Amino acid sequence: MTAAVPSAGFADIPSGHVHERSIDCIAWRGITTGITDDRYGPGQITTRGQMASFLDRAIAAAGVALEQGRDRFDDDNSNVHEDAINRLAAARIVTGVASAGYEPAAPLQRDQFATMLMNTYERLGGEAPAVGRDWFSDDDGNVHEKNINAAAELGLTVGRDPGRYVPAAGVRRDQMATFLTRLLGLLEQPV
Numbered sequence: 580m581t582a583a584v585p586s587a588g589f590a591d592i593p594s595g596h597v598h599e600r601s602i603d604c605i606a607w608r609g610i611t612t613g614i615t616d617d618r619y620g621p622g623q624i625t626t627r628g629q630m631a632s633f634l635d636r637a638i639a640a641a642g643v644a645l646e647q648g649r650d651r652f653d654d655d656n657s658n659v660h661e662d663a664i665n666r667l668a669a670a671r672i673v674t675g676v677a678s679a680g681y682e683p684a685a686p687l688q689r690d691q692f693a694t695m696l697m698n699t700y701e702r703l704g705g706e707a708p709a710v711g712r713d714w715f716s717d718d719d720g721n722v723h724e725k726n727i728n729a730a731a732e733l734g735l736t737v738g739r740d741p742g743r744y745v746p747a748a749g750v751r752r753d754q755m756a757t758f759l760t761r762l763l764g765l766l767e768q769p770v
Contacts, residue, residue, distance in 0.1 A: 589619040596621070598753035601760040610636040610759060624749035628660035628683030630692065631673060634699055635663035637759050641766045643703055645670050652681035672698040689739075690723035690746035692755075696735055696762055697726040703766050708732040715744035735761045 587606035592599050602619055605611050610633055614620040625633070638645060647662065648669025655661045660683050667673040668681075673695055675681045701707055707729050714731035715738055718724045727744055730736045735758060739745045750758075 587613070587619070588617065589613055590617045592619055592621060592753075596753070598757050601756040602753060604760045604763075605633075605637075605756045608637075608640045608763070610640060611756070619752065621751065621753035623752050624686045625752055625755050626683060627673075627676075627681060627685050627687050627691070628655065628658055628664065630687045630695065630750070630755070631663040631667050631683070632660045633755065633759060634672065634695060635666055637763060638699065638703065641703055641763060651675070653679040655681050655683045658683050667695075670702050672702055686749040687755075688746065689744060689748050689750055690718065690721055690727060692750045692758065693730045693736065693744075693746075694723045694726040696758060697729050700733070700735075700762060700765065705733075705765060714738070715742060715746075717743045718746045721746050733765060735765070 584600065584604045584607045587603045589602065592602055598621065602621070606613065614623070635645065645666040646669055648665045650656070651665055651668040652675055655664050664673065664681055664683065673681070676685070697707065710725070710728040710732050713719070714728050718727050721727070723746065727746065731738070736744070739748070
């Protein structure tokens with residue numbers, strides 16, 4: 580998917596950066612514009628609100644239009660990501676983290692992101708894989724473990740260290756680009 584994609588030209592993404600092609604891909608597809616015209620912010624942690632907008636745009640890039648849905652959360656009113664959050668909540672891709680709350684400014688954790696990825700994949704017609712093994716030793720008992728293992732089974736994630744997923748760590752923007760590029764690649768494969 581990223582072979583013929585032009586460079587996004589972000590000054591803070593050096594040539595050969597491990598996530599460079601994925602960042603170029605999501606910029607080319609209109610999923611991100613960066614933090615400024617010439618900076619991407621690869622090491623910055625993605626917020627839950629930003630991730631809703633990234634997923635919303637990725638779904639649109641895959642050719643699916645989500646319905647707007649009603650206002651789901653009390654803590655995202657007037658937030659720039661509110662419409663995307665509401666669309667994803669209506670599609671059952673995202674949920675809140677507390678009573679009536681989404682926490683759009685909170686850092687997105689890797690375990691939460693695995694569930695968002697799998698919910699997106701399944702919402703767009705993918706079938707959750709039969710998971711034959713426990714991929715990571717550090718997510719046992721985590722509420723997102725099933726989705727972490729399913730994401731690994733599909734090749735969406737390989738973890739951060741051998742045998743470790745680091746579920747509570749924040750999702751960096753460069754990592755997010757690779758996760759989304761892999762997801763789009765799966766969704767756009769001919770059947």
